[in-house]
Amino acid sequence: MTSLRDRLHAQTGVLLDPASTPLGLREATIALAALGREAGGVDTLMDSPPASQGTWTANGMALGAVYAARCIVDVFRTTRFCAGLHDAVAAARQRFQGPIRLLYAGCGPYATLVLPLLTRCSPDELQITLLDLHPKTLRSATRLFEAVGAQDLLAEAVCDDATAWDPGARPPFHVGVCEALQAALGKEPHVAITHNLAPRLAPGGIWVPESIEVRAVLVDHAREDDHSLAAVGTDRGRVDFGVVYDLRAGGVDAGREVVVPGAEAWGDEAMLLTTIQVYGEHRLGPYDCGLTMPVRFPDGPAVLPGRTLRFHCDLSGKPGLRYEQA
Ligand SMILES: C[S@@+](CC[C@H](N)C(=O)[O-])C[C@H]1O[C@@H](n2cnc3c(N)ncnc32)[C@H](O)[C@@H]1O
Numbered sequence: 001m002t003s004l005r006d007r008l009h010a011q012t013g014v015l016l017d018p019a020s021t022p023l024g025l026r027e028a029t030i031a032l033a034a035l036g037r038e039a040g041g042v043d044t045l046m047d048s049p050p051a052s053q054g055t056w057t058a059n060g061m062a063l064g065a066v067y068a069a070r071c072i073v074d075v076f077r078t079t080r081f082c083a084g085l086h087d088a089v090a091a092a093r094q095r096f097q098g099p100i101r102l103l104y105a106g107c108g109p110y111a112t113l114v115l116p117l118l119t120r121c122s123p124d125e126l127q128i129t130l131l132d133l134h135p136k137t138l139r140s141a142t143r144l145f146e147a148v149g150a151q152d153l154l155a156e157a158v159c160d161d162a163t164a165w166d167p168g169a170r171p172p173f174h175v176g177v178c179e180a181l182q183a184a185l186g187k188e189p190h191v192a193i194t195h196n197l198a199p200r201l202a203p204g205g206i207w208v209p210e211s212i213e214v215r216a217v218l219v220d221h222a223r224e225d226d227h228s229l230a231a232v233g234t235d236r237g238r239v240d241f242g243v244v245y246d247l248r249a250g251g252v253d254a255g256r257e258v259v260v261p262g263a264e265a266w267g268d269e270a271m272l273l274t275t276i277q278v279y280g281e282h283r284l285g286p287y288d289c290g291l292t293m294p295v296r297f298p299d300g301p302a303v304l305p306g307r308t309l310r311f312h313c314d315l316s317g318k319p320g321l322r323y324e325q326a
Contacts, residue, residue, distance in 0.1 A: 005119055005148045007035055012116035015082050022075065029073045036069060036110030039147035040140030044069045055133060059163045059192035060319040062180070065137040068108035071179070077289035081113050081208070084278030085177050088206045089117060089126065091280075092174045095204050099127045101155070103173040105162040105193050106180035107132050109140035113177055113208075118150040127155040129173070135159050163192040172202035176249075184214050184272040184295045186320035191247055191313055198249035207249030211277045214245045214321060216258055216309070218267030219294065227287075239265045244272070244311035245321055255312035257326050263305045270303045271296060272321065301325040 002010075014020050014028035037043050042065045046052060052066040063071075072078055092100045104114055107130040114128055132138045138159050145154045158165065162178070176197055181190040190212075198207040218239040223231075242258040260270075271294045276284040284292050297303065300323045308326040313319065 004035060004039055005150075007031070008115060008148050009119040011035070012082065012119070015079050016086060016116055020079075025079050026073075026075050029075050029078050032078075032110070032112070032115060033069070033072045036072065036112075036140075036144060039144040040109050041143060042066060042069050042109035042136070042140045044073070056317075057133070057161060057163065057189060058317070059315050060180075060189035060317075061187050062106070062133045062189065063108075065109045065134055065140060068106075068134075068137060069110055069140075071108065072110055072112045074289050074291075076284060077179075077291055078112055080276075080278050080282045080284050080288075081177075081179055082116050084280065084282035085113050085175075085208050086116050086120075087282065088175055088177075088208050088279040089121070092206055093125065096174050096202070099124055100175055101171060101173045101202075102126060102128045103131065103167075103176045103197065104128060105131045105165075105176065105178040105197055107138070107141050109137045109144075111141040111144060113179065118145070118148055118153060121153065123152040126153055128153050129155050129170075130157045131160060131162050131165060133159070133161055163189050163196050165196065167200060172200065173205060174202050175206050175208065176201055177208040179209075179291075181212070181276075181291050183274050183291055183293050184321055185212065185245065185247065185274070185313055186295070187318060189315075189319060191319060192315045194247060194249065195315075201249075206279070209276050209278045210249065212247040213243055213275045213277070215273045215275070216241050216244050216297075216311075217271055217273055217294075218261065218265065219269055219271050221268045224294070237267070238273075239267055244309075244323070245313055247313075253313070255310065255321075257308055257310045260303055260305055260307045260309065266305065269296070298322055 011028045054064040055062045223236045274292045310326040311323045
């Protein structure tokens with residue numbers, strides 16, 4: 001019988017192979033979800049509390065183990081993040097001596113984003129610290145490391161709030177990764193986690209994703225809602241009125257002002273579009289995954305031609321972008 005480790009290696013090989021088809025990628029993520037269930041014990045189909053229940057923190061909703069596990073089958077999200085993180089670790093190995101210290105904040109029950117690394121790196125090359133708010137989630141992720149024979153790669157499993165966690169006297173991490181995110185930076189505490197942990201990396205360290213940009217656009221619904229293959233990659237006639245927030249590891253974006261275009265450019269509705277620059281060539285654009293679906297504007301003043309709108313990211317309670325008239 002094929003070992004869990006061999007299955008993991010084969011399926012993550014599909015994720016890393018640029019020649020894989022969308023169907024092949026989909027099958028690989030489903031196979032990895034089955035592996036996570038066998039190894040870690042959290043089932044994506046379970047729907048009973050407490051595993052399905054999330055926690056409202058001061059900076060947003062931390063998904064419970066079941067919903068966090070389900071993220072694995074968001075095919076292009078998982079593929080691009082895994083491939084990007086794999087390349088980021090390879091780049092870090094060129095920059096730093098000794099094992100790369102990798103911090104995985106909000107690791108979820110299957111530690112999904114590090115799965116390809118578990119059979120491709122030795123303990124001399126990589127040491128991983130897992131961090132998650134939920135004990136059940138963290139137990140599942142550590143069991144998975146053991147089940148695939150990667151326990152020597154696990155430096156530490158920390159159960160704490162990543163928006164406030166201080167690594168203290170630990171040597172600085174070379175690479176950090178987090179995906180506790182929803183479209184247009186809403187609901188989950190991704191921004192607060194990035195603000196807390198990205199600045200604590202070693203100088204020259206790499207934070208994944210490298211950046212997340214949200215733009216305001218006017219859309220034409222008929223063109224926007226055409227999901228036929230012929231429409232993929234075509235110009236949907238959006239009227240772009242600029243970046244309203246740009247999350248980067250290196251700095252805190254205070255938000256931006258944009259001017260609503262004149263009436264001659266008017267579309268059906270103003271929406272927010274998210275683009276995630278994961279690492280290097282790996283990025284997620286509108287419609288690629290759940291995290292980059294266009295979303296409606298938050299409640300605020302009427303969006304009228306010529307008005308200047310000032311955006312900021314509210315980190316408290318239910319986080320997200322808000323705006324006012326400038
Ligand atoms: C959207 S899930 C993603 C899971 C996994 N990283 C993946 O990519 O499939 C977010 C995870 O982050 C954890 N999380 C959210 N907010 C957190 C916080 N403030 N501190 C620690 N963990 C947090 C949740 O418990 C959950 O496991």
